[in-house]
Amino acid sequence: MEYNFQEIEQRWQKYWQDNNIYKVELNPTKPNFYVLDMFPYPSGAGLHVGHPLGYIASDIFSRYKRLKGFNVLHPMGYDSFGLPAEQYAIQTGQHPAITTRQNIERYREQLDRIGFSYDWEREIRTSDPAYYKWTQWAFLQLFKHYYDTKTQSAQPVSKLVQQFEHSGNVDVSAAHSCPETFTALEWKQKSEAEQQKILLNYRLAYLADSLVNWCPALGTVLANDEVVNGVSERGGHPVIQKEMKQWSLRISAYAQRLLDGLERIDWTESLKEIQRNWIGRSEGAEMNFKIKNSSHLLEIFTTRPDTSWGVTFMVMAPENKLVAEITPPDYQEAVHHYITESQKRSERERMADTKTVSGQFTGAYAINPMNGNEIPIYISDYVLMGYGTGAIMAVPAHDSRDFRFARHFNLPVIQVVVAPDAVASDTSQWTDSFDAKEGVMIHSGFIDGLDVKKAIRKTIEYIEYQGIGKGKINFRLRDAIFSRQRYWGEPLPIYFKDGLPYPLNEDQLPLELPEVDKFLPTEDGQPPLGRAESWSTPEGYPYELSTMPGFAGSSAYMYRYMDPSNPMELVSKEANQYWKNVDLYLGGAEHATGHLIYSRFWNKFLFDLGVVCEDEPFKKLINQGMIQGRSSLVYRIQQSNTFVSFEKSSQYDTTPIHVDVNMVENDVLDLEAFKAWRPEFADAEFILNDHDQYKCGYQVEKMSKRYYNVVNPDDIVLKYGADTLRMYEMFLGPLDQSKPWDTNGIDGVHKFLRKFWRLFFDRDGNLLVELSNPEAAELKILHKTIKKVNEDIERFNFNTSVSAFMICVNELNELNCHKRQILEPLTILLSPFAPHICEEIWHQIGHPDSIVTAGFPEFDEKYLVENSFEYPVSFNGKMRFKINFPADLSSEEIEKQILANETALKWLEGKPARKVVVVPKRIINIVF
RNA sequence: GCGGAUGUGGCGUAAUUGGUAGCCGCGCUAGACUUAGGAUCUAGUGCCUUACGGCGUGGGGGUUCGAGUCCCUUCAUCCGCACCA
Known part of the structure; x- marks a missing residue:
């Protein structure tokens, strides 16, 4: 029986789901670990092969930690409010909630096929009212607090009012934008409206006239991080400066703390530097x-x-x-x-x-x-x-x-x-x-x-x-503009009385997004919410018409996963005290000045309130590199419909044309598929190479539909299996570096899994595993691999662990080893990388429970002890030959013996050795 | 302009952190088997050279018995930020 990955993967994915294998609960008896992926915006295009890179790495780490005895929180959800769904809604009339739900379903299917160990019972969606209730709640707290510069913390506005009543605002230590000073008496003589206006200058969420980035094409204002090179980050539309009354968050009050906090977290220096520059x-x-x-x-x-x-x-x-x-x-x-x-x-x-x-x-x-x-x-x-x-x-x-x-x-x-x-x-x-x-x-x-x-x-x-x-x-850090004149976002829990903003009561949350007839601004230029019928309090006071920006929902989501269905609190004290904060956060570096600043700010605010117990949300952060596309090119001879193979293309005047990478294998074009691809190529003619093949050229660029170089993980899973996909993504190179995806290389990893399978089963599917005691050489191979893989995972060098597994299986194959004492620990070791095949084998060799409940194999140094070492012998720094010496032989003795060695004498050409350098168990260098 | 990262075979990469450069895989070459396949297995594969040997980690210089790794300098690519006072 050959390795049937399709059957195996479906079986175990179902088993994991049916038995709730990845469900996580508070367990004070175990050490805990929180591994988080930056949750995706569910776009209509679905996942391409680059998206799961970080998810696979974090999944390997989660599974590894679990095998090491940790209680691991590893959740996933969706950042499901946002512009693309709304732009699509404007074009088609389709409600963004519907497109969003469909996209999420598609994402979920794709994710499920890769075999992640997420606890899906903890899933969150930022567009779910039960979730955005807490986004709105946090906004209300920001509205009700100001920043005390003396205590360096957020304090209730009521405290500020007391100070005003007692001694005016002259000696108040607060971050503010108040243009005037007043005495206690003057304060008391002010009208309610005047007092409210003044307080807005102190609140951490405030409404003020400010110079904003207005994007006419999107019909909304944008925060600084959403404007790149003077155009909108989404869509690339021009942005102008305009003075408007907008909600802002007084993030500038936290500038120093945001800067100081960087010293205490384990992020890459480059990312911290970007934040330092941004804070400026x-x-x-x-x-x-x-x-x-x-x-x-x-x-x-x-x-x-x-x-x-x-x-x-x-x-x-x-x-x-x-x-x-x-x-x-x-x-x-x-x-x-x-x-x-x-x-x-x-x-x-x-x-x-x-x-x-x-x-x-x-x-x-x-x-x-x-x-x-x-x-x-x-x-x-x-x-x-x-x-x-x-x-x-x-x-x-x-x-x-x-x-x-x-x-x-x-x-x-x-x-x-x-x-x-x-x-x-x-x-x-x-x-x-x-x-x-x-x-x-x-x-x-x-x-x-x-x-x-x-x-x-x-x-x-x-x-x-x-x-x-x-x-x-x-x-340099500016306050963050917090309103968007758009539909598909969290409504701001604010109503207006006599033109002044007032917060909703917390028990009125969530303030749900109303239905509108069109997702466009009103005729008189109001945001889309202006179209909603009776968008006002029961007393008739109108609600705020703007919604919140994209970063609102992602600013505290890491805490909601700890206690996702709690109706009373964002997160319970108990859950927060247990999980504390995120131990490992994985995601792209593009969020350096957006999400990663805002969530740190939001976190510090929640910390000041005592809602969370840690001052920084993400202890360690790793940026995965981008997976680039490897586009295939054909060369059309000018003014013709003839295509010339890459080798001969320089002999002609040609136009390179992108072709779909799915029609190309090992750079060889499938001519029939190409002809069928587009009508204009139906009668294409070809000048082939000397092997009668059409060879394509290639180019590394962004993975994008327009270059026809997008690779869908579903296709890979179908053809090679999820375990192969997972291992190949890791095998591609260091996690944090960008690298091109080339489906051709995947064979090597797939072959490895088949070789691994054949250590356990013969061609007829009979179990080959036997119980005899392993030899020293076999134990050495196993323990060498345990050591290497363990160290690699701790350092997030997953690419080298895949190599180590390949070496291990090659060596065991050579020794024809089918011994349980070797293969069983190896299976556990491999299971974070290739969970399906390992789960299958684990059960086949007689374990009733899931392999995730196993323990990580213990490494024992004693199996690696060598009693001799093969010294490379260099002459003037050039390695010439190798020689074996006992591992414990002294440097003096080695020097004596090497100078008497015949081969060494030959290389000395009769000249005397001026110096001999012996580094025990490393090298011998003879200078002459 | 400022800041950061990266440069190693045809390709993706590795190198116990100053000690055998090219592990593992792709690709390629040759061969074996065969129910002819995009399967499996074996051998080879940095470059130059018939060989002895020489040259090789973007270029140049330096430190060292020894440098991909350290220092100086320079080039290229990518990514941030960019009139920030």
């Missing part, structure tokens, strides 16, 4: 410049207060509201013109064009507080409203952008820093600025002669003493 901490000072003939102050942020003496002009962002106030009448028109021009430019244009210098003098002058000089104030695109204060002091001598600007507008350049051991030079001769991170101050009053670091410190002391400004840490 910079130390410096905020300074106020007086404006000539005006009561306004121009506030700027700088990391280099030491260069204040070199400031020769000021630049404000065109969007800066202060511009209008300080511009004298005769400049109003020019300024206004520049502002409208820059508004017309999309974000993308502004980014693409960083070379051209543009700007406009406002006619106003600031006073340099250091030397009293009057300096002109400009507006320019190169200063961003979104960073710092939207205004800068320009130091052209030491900043390349300021320098270009100064040259363009003929503004003075004053050098205030010289490189160590250098002297000041004539700045009019400079072709670029001197961006001096270190050096010595000149022309700078009382900090002259100090080095940059000291000068910065001294200047900050001075400006604080003078009341000009203060030391400040600035972050």
